Amino acid sequence: MIIDGLHKRYGDVVALQDMSFQVEPGEIFGFVGSNGAGKSTTMRIILGVLAADAGRVSLGDHRIDLQTRRRIGYMPEERGLYPRMKVGEQLVFLARLHGMSPQAAHDSMHRWTARLGVEERISSNVEDLSLGNQQRVQLAAALIHDPTVLVLDEPFAGLDPVAVDVMSEVLREKAVEGIPVIFSSHQLALVESLCDRVGIVVRGQMRALGGVDELRSRNGVTLEVVGPPADTRWAEGLTGVLAVDHHAETAATELLIDPAIADDQAILAAALRVGPVHRFATSAPSLTELFREVVTT
The missing domain is CATH 3.30.70 (Alpha-Beta Plaits)
Structure with missing residues (x-):
């Protein structure tokens, strides 16, 4: 995935200025910065939720469009699930929206809820889950359609240490499969241990970019x-x-x-x-x- 020269302005506020980096296949990329630095704006532009004023996002040699976006697994920082919908039904619904057959959607739902430790809650409404379990379901929603790219905004927020370990294992497994993974986090010790490369964003600009050991x-x-x-x-x-x-x-x-x-x-x-x-x-x-x-x- 290539992010090239993104600019975004809200009136007099410059949200992004020449934001450029790329994430290679099989690489885990940590995207870090203070609140308001431009991380979520960048991720929303990647997903097409926001339009950039200038610049482009491409996957391989192709600019990202509606079809390529269907191959991306996205986990927003805000809770993006329907609170009064049952976990299992919701995940199947999202998988179907990505074009999976009913049987494949059900199989994927059971596989990921078991992998992330929430299989016993598939009949519960999302609003009845703990914040940590809601976060696990959010990750399942990002993974349900077997994406070829993962873009995760604060995926470790609210997780206990056991859940952090499980999620870290999942991200490593996806990287081994050759999937590029980009995630933001304020847990810098976790970023340091998990990521191949890191980008540090300050006021909408990439101020430091490279391998963890290289930057240190x-x-x-x-x-x-x-x-x-x-x-x-x-x-x-x-x-x-x-x-x-x-x-x-x-x-x-x-x-x-x-x-x-x-x-x-x-x-x-x-x-x-x-x-x-x-x-x-x-x-x-x-x-x-x-x-x-x-x-x-």
């Missing part, structure tokens, strides 16, 4: 060396070392390094020449720390 290390990685003396001259001038600092309280020397060009074995050898090394470990900012940095600059 884009401003350097911290290498902590415990053992060498406070005199840090042993580390100065080494390839890939961007900055050096010594912390007397922990006897640790912290090096900010560029992981693309730094040679950790050369750094270790240099440290050992001036004394024993008791700890030698790298760490990169978490996605949460990176997110704070991106949205505040």
Whole structure:
């Protein structure tokens, strides 16, 4: 799926400005940003719920139209189910709207309600379910027609840890099948563990885009060396070392390094020449720390 140069304005408010990214087959893409950043607007344009002022959305070589939209599984952030309709009947109804036969629709309904742990509630009205179970049914509605693309807006909201694990497994399984998956979430630790790539959106613009490890290390990685003396001259001038600092309280020397060009074995050898090394470990900012940095600059 290719999102290319989307622009959207509401009067004087710019909702999207040159929003561009793509999601490859079999890739799980995390779409993150503060409330109002433009995530839901982008997803609604992908689905055709909103029209962009400029730009295009395509699947493969074809611009997305009514037929290709039928192949997308969409889960809105807001509850999109009929509250006084029974779970099973509703899922079958939605599957039929996507062109499935009555038998295929019933089979798919039973398969997904069992997979997501709500099979015992298929005769219940949606409004009688807990918020977590309503969210499970929403995911079943997105999956009921065996889509070839998944677009999920805050799919993990309101779920308990067990349900989060189940939903994560489903998304991984779909990615293994070659289905591109895009989802938004404020649970950044979950995004970090689940996604292949991440896009961080700020005020309608894509401010950071790339693999999780790539983004976390884009401003350097911290290498902590415990053992060498406070005199840090042993580390100065080494390839890939961007900055050096010594912390007397922990006897640790912290090096900010560029992981693309730094040679950790050369750094270790240099440290050992001036004394024993008791700890030698790298760490990169978490996605949460990176997110704070991106949205505040």
